[in-house]
Amino acid sequence: MENRRRGRTASALALAAVMGFFVSSAATASAVGAPSTSGIPESTVSTSGSELLTARAKARVQEMTVAEQAATVVMGHVAGTDPSALRSYMESGLGGFILMGANIPATEAELQALTAALTVDPGLPPLIAVDQEGGFVSRLHGDGFPASLSLKGLPVAETSAAFTARGSLVARAGITVNFGTVADYTDDPGSFIHGRALGTDPAAAAERVAAATVAQEQFVASTLKHFPGHGAAPGDSHHAIPSTTMGIEEWRATAAVPFAAGIDAGASLLMYGHLAYAAVDPLPASLSPRWHEIARDELGFTGVAVTDDLGMLLSSGDPAYADPVTNAVAAIAAGNDLVLMIAGSDAQTAGSMVAGIAAAAEAGTLPPERLEEAATRVVALRMQTAAATARWSICDDCEPVG
Numbered sequence: 001m002e003n004r005r006r007g008r009t010a011s012a013l014a015l016a017a018v019m020g021f022f023v024s025s026a027a028t029a030s031a032v033g034a035p036s037t038s039g040i041p042e043s044t045v046s047t048s049g050s051e052l053l054t055a056r057a058k059a060r061v062q063e064m065t066v067a068e069q070a071a072t073v074v075m076g077h078v079a080g081t082d083p084s085a086l087r088s089y090m091e092s093g094l095g096g097f098i099l100m101g102a103n104i105p106a107t108e109a110e111l112q113a114l115t116a117a118l119t120v121d122p123g124l125p126p127l128i129a130v131d132q133e134g135g136f137v138s139r140l141h142g143d144g145f146p147a148s149l150s151l152k153g154l155p156v157a158e159t160s161a162a163f164t165a166r167g168s169l170v171a172r173a174g175i176t177v178n179f180g181t182v183a184d185y186t187d188d189p190g191s192f193i194h195g196r197a198l199g200t201d202p203a204a205a206a207e208r209v210a211a212a213t214v215a216q217e218q219f220v221a222s223t224l225k226h227f228p229g230h231g232a233a234p235g236d237s238h239h240a241i242p243s244t245t246m247g248i249e250e251w252r253a254t255a256a257v258p259f260a261a262g263i264d265a266g267a268s269l270l271m272y273g274h275l276a277y278a279a280v281d282p283l284p285a286s287l288s289p290r291w292h293e294i295a296r297d298e299l300g301f302t303g304v305a306v307t308d309d310l311g312m313l314l315s316s317g318d319p320a321y322a323d324p325v326t327n328a329v330a331a332i333a334a335g336n337d338l339v340l341m342i343a344g345s346d347a348q349t350a351g352s353m354v355a356g357i358a359a360a361a362e363a364g365t366l367p368p369e370r371l372e373e374a375a376t377r378v379v380a381l382r383m384q385t386a387a388a389t390a391r392w393s394i395c396d397d398c399e400p401v402g
Helices: 002-019 025-032 047-062 066-072 083-090 108-117 156-172 202-216 248-253 256-264 289-298 311-315 324-334 349-363 368-393
Strands: 074-076 096-099 127-130 177-182 221-227 269-272 304-307
Touching: 047 368, 066 074, 066 349, 066 368, 074 349, 083 096, 083 108, 127 368, 156 177, 156 202, 177 202, 177 269, 202 221, 202 256, 221 256, 221 368, 248 256, 269 289, 289 324, 304 368, 311 324, 324 349, 324 368, 349 368
Parallel strands: 074 096, 096 127, 127 177, 177 221, 221 269, 269 304
Antiparallel strands: none
16 A cells, blocks of 8 residues: 555656646735635736647647547546446547546545546546535535525635635546636525525625635635526426526626626636527527627636536527537537536447537537637646646645635
């Protein structure tokens, strides 16, 4: 055991050095305390480090075939807790895997073995994700930390503490991405998102979203969801495509505020919801080029844009979204960098999506440069999370804070 620990530590140090993952002292200081509500937290990656990471990712992507680029922009899912079966699934080169409840074994040690098995190429581990919001949406055992239902009524420091502990728990399991920060807000107790939102008004939600982001980015790549905001669009996107007539100016003053705060706080990913702001674009935001432009150009988001589960589009019953491969190609073309498929997914689904994306790029119906851009962002995040995991794995006995 001691020799294995020394070997893992040495490998972790080497990987961290190779990746060039630079953390500023200012960002570290802000991460361990409650985030300031009077300014924008420092980025956790220095400008020079970010540029170097992007250059390395771009070089890696340019060495890939079109099929390999297509695979890296797909995050797949199949049920089961057999590490060998899940490893076999990942041998196709998928860029990520999302763990759902049916993937979580009884013990943390078993979960660590399972997440380790998902890495086929140690030089470029996949993104391993989970929905660990706490409270109503929890996949992992041992998360008894406060969640949104209570945090929205507590001081912001309580959100920092809870998500520091939650981020630690997620990282200890070998998971590198948490789809755990709900940036939607609503004051309607009847809304399906009310119990998962961190606030009931823009300012309160923004403070807590920023706090949750800074806290988690110490450990994992955190995600803001469900852009551009479920609170204004009544209905549950698991069963339909909610719609609102809210215009862009009202959106900027309301629903946008928590997302802007989370982006400024350094969130690594932005998840696009299957909901429509009809006055801005009648398409669901997940398939809308306009909403991707807004996030990039107006809010300054530079990270990985990811769809919510594309299986939800199928579940909406709208015949326009009945084909998961067509949805995947449209999502990448719209500006997403990573497509996620859970509901209705089986062992063949991700492969079909990869083949469809590659075929579209080769035919020119999906601009090849758009696929390369998406793959570069995903590979950069894979490199970044690999380096962060290397630093984390040096500590065998780390415990959650709080």
